Amino acid sequence: MALSTNLRRAIAPLVxxxxxxACASCSSDDSSSAGAGTTPPTDSAYPSSVVVLxxxxxxxxxxxxxxxxxxxxENSWATETNPEVDSVYQRIVAENPAAEGHVANxxxxxxxxxxxPSRHRSS
Numbered sequence: 546m547a548l549s550t551n552l553r554r555a556i557a558p559l560v561x562x563x564x565x566x567a568c569a570s571c572s573s574d575d576s577s578s579a580g581a582g583t584t585p586p587t588d589s590a591y592p593s594s595v596v597v598l599x600x601x602x603x604x605x606x607x608x609x610x611x612x613x614x615x616x617x618x619e620n621s622w623a624t625e626t627n628p629e630v631d632s633v634y635q636r637i638v639a640e641n642p643a644a645e646g647h648v649a650n651x652x653x654x655x656x657x658x659x660x661x662p663s664r665h666r667s668s
Contacts, residue, residue, distance in 0.1 A: 591640040594647035595633065597623040603652030616654065624650040 597603050605620035607613050619627045624634045638644045 589641035589643065591637050591644065593641060593643045595624055595637060595644065595649070597621075597650045597652055598656075599623070599652045600656040601652070601654040603650060604654060606654055618650065621650055621652070623652075624648050 601607070601616070603621055603623050605617040605622075605625065606615075608617045608620035609615055619625045620630050622630060622632055625632050626635060628635070634644070634648050
């Protein structure tokens with residue numbers, strides 16, 4: 546079944562962003578080409594980076610009972626480091642330390658699949 550033109554337009558920038566991030570985190574197996582700041586290769590079955598696009602479910606929205614309208618990004622279930630949350634990112638780093646620091650959260654409140662590409666072009 547072919548994707549609709551609108552769906553292809555919505556997905557294409559997200560795929561391109563994912564590829565850019567994935568390629569940026571790749572490292573060579575040839576240690577002679579590794580420069581300062583590169584991540585050493587890993588044999589882990591876990592990813593070496595985490596990137597999230599999404600709506601308020603990724604921003605920690607409503608996670609502070611004293612300020613329910615605020616985004617508390619430290620409480621993101623996907624990308625953040627609050628030990629009480631035990632985010633996906635924290636669990637990946639525990640299994641693959643090479644992922645440490647390789648995380649990005651582009652979540653925006655109110656986003657849906659059709660609005661993500663236009664909202665993230667300016668990011």
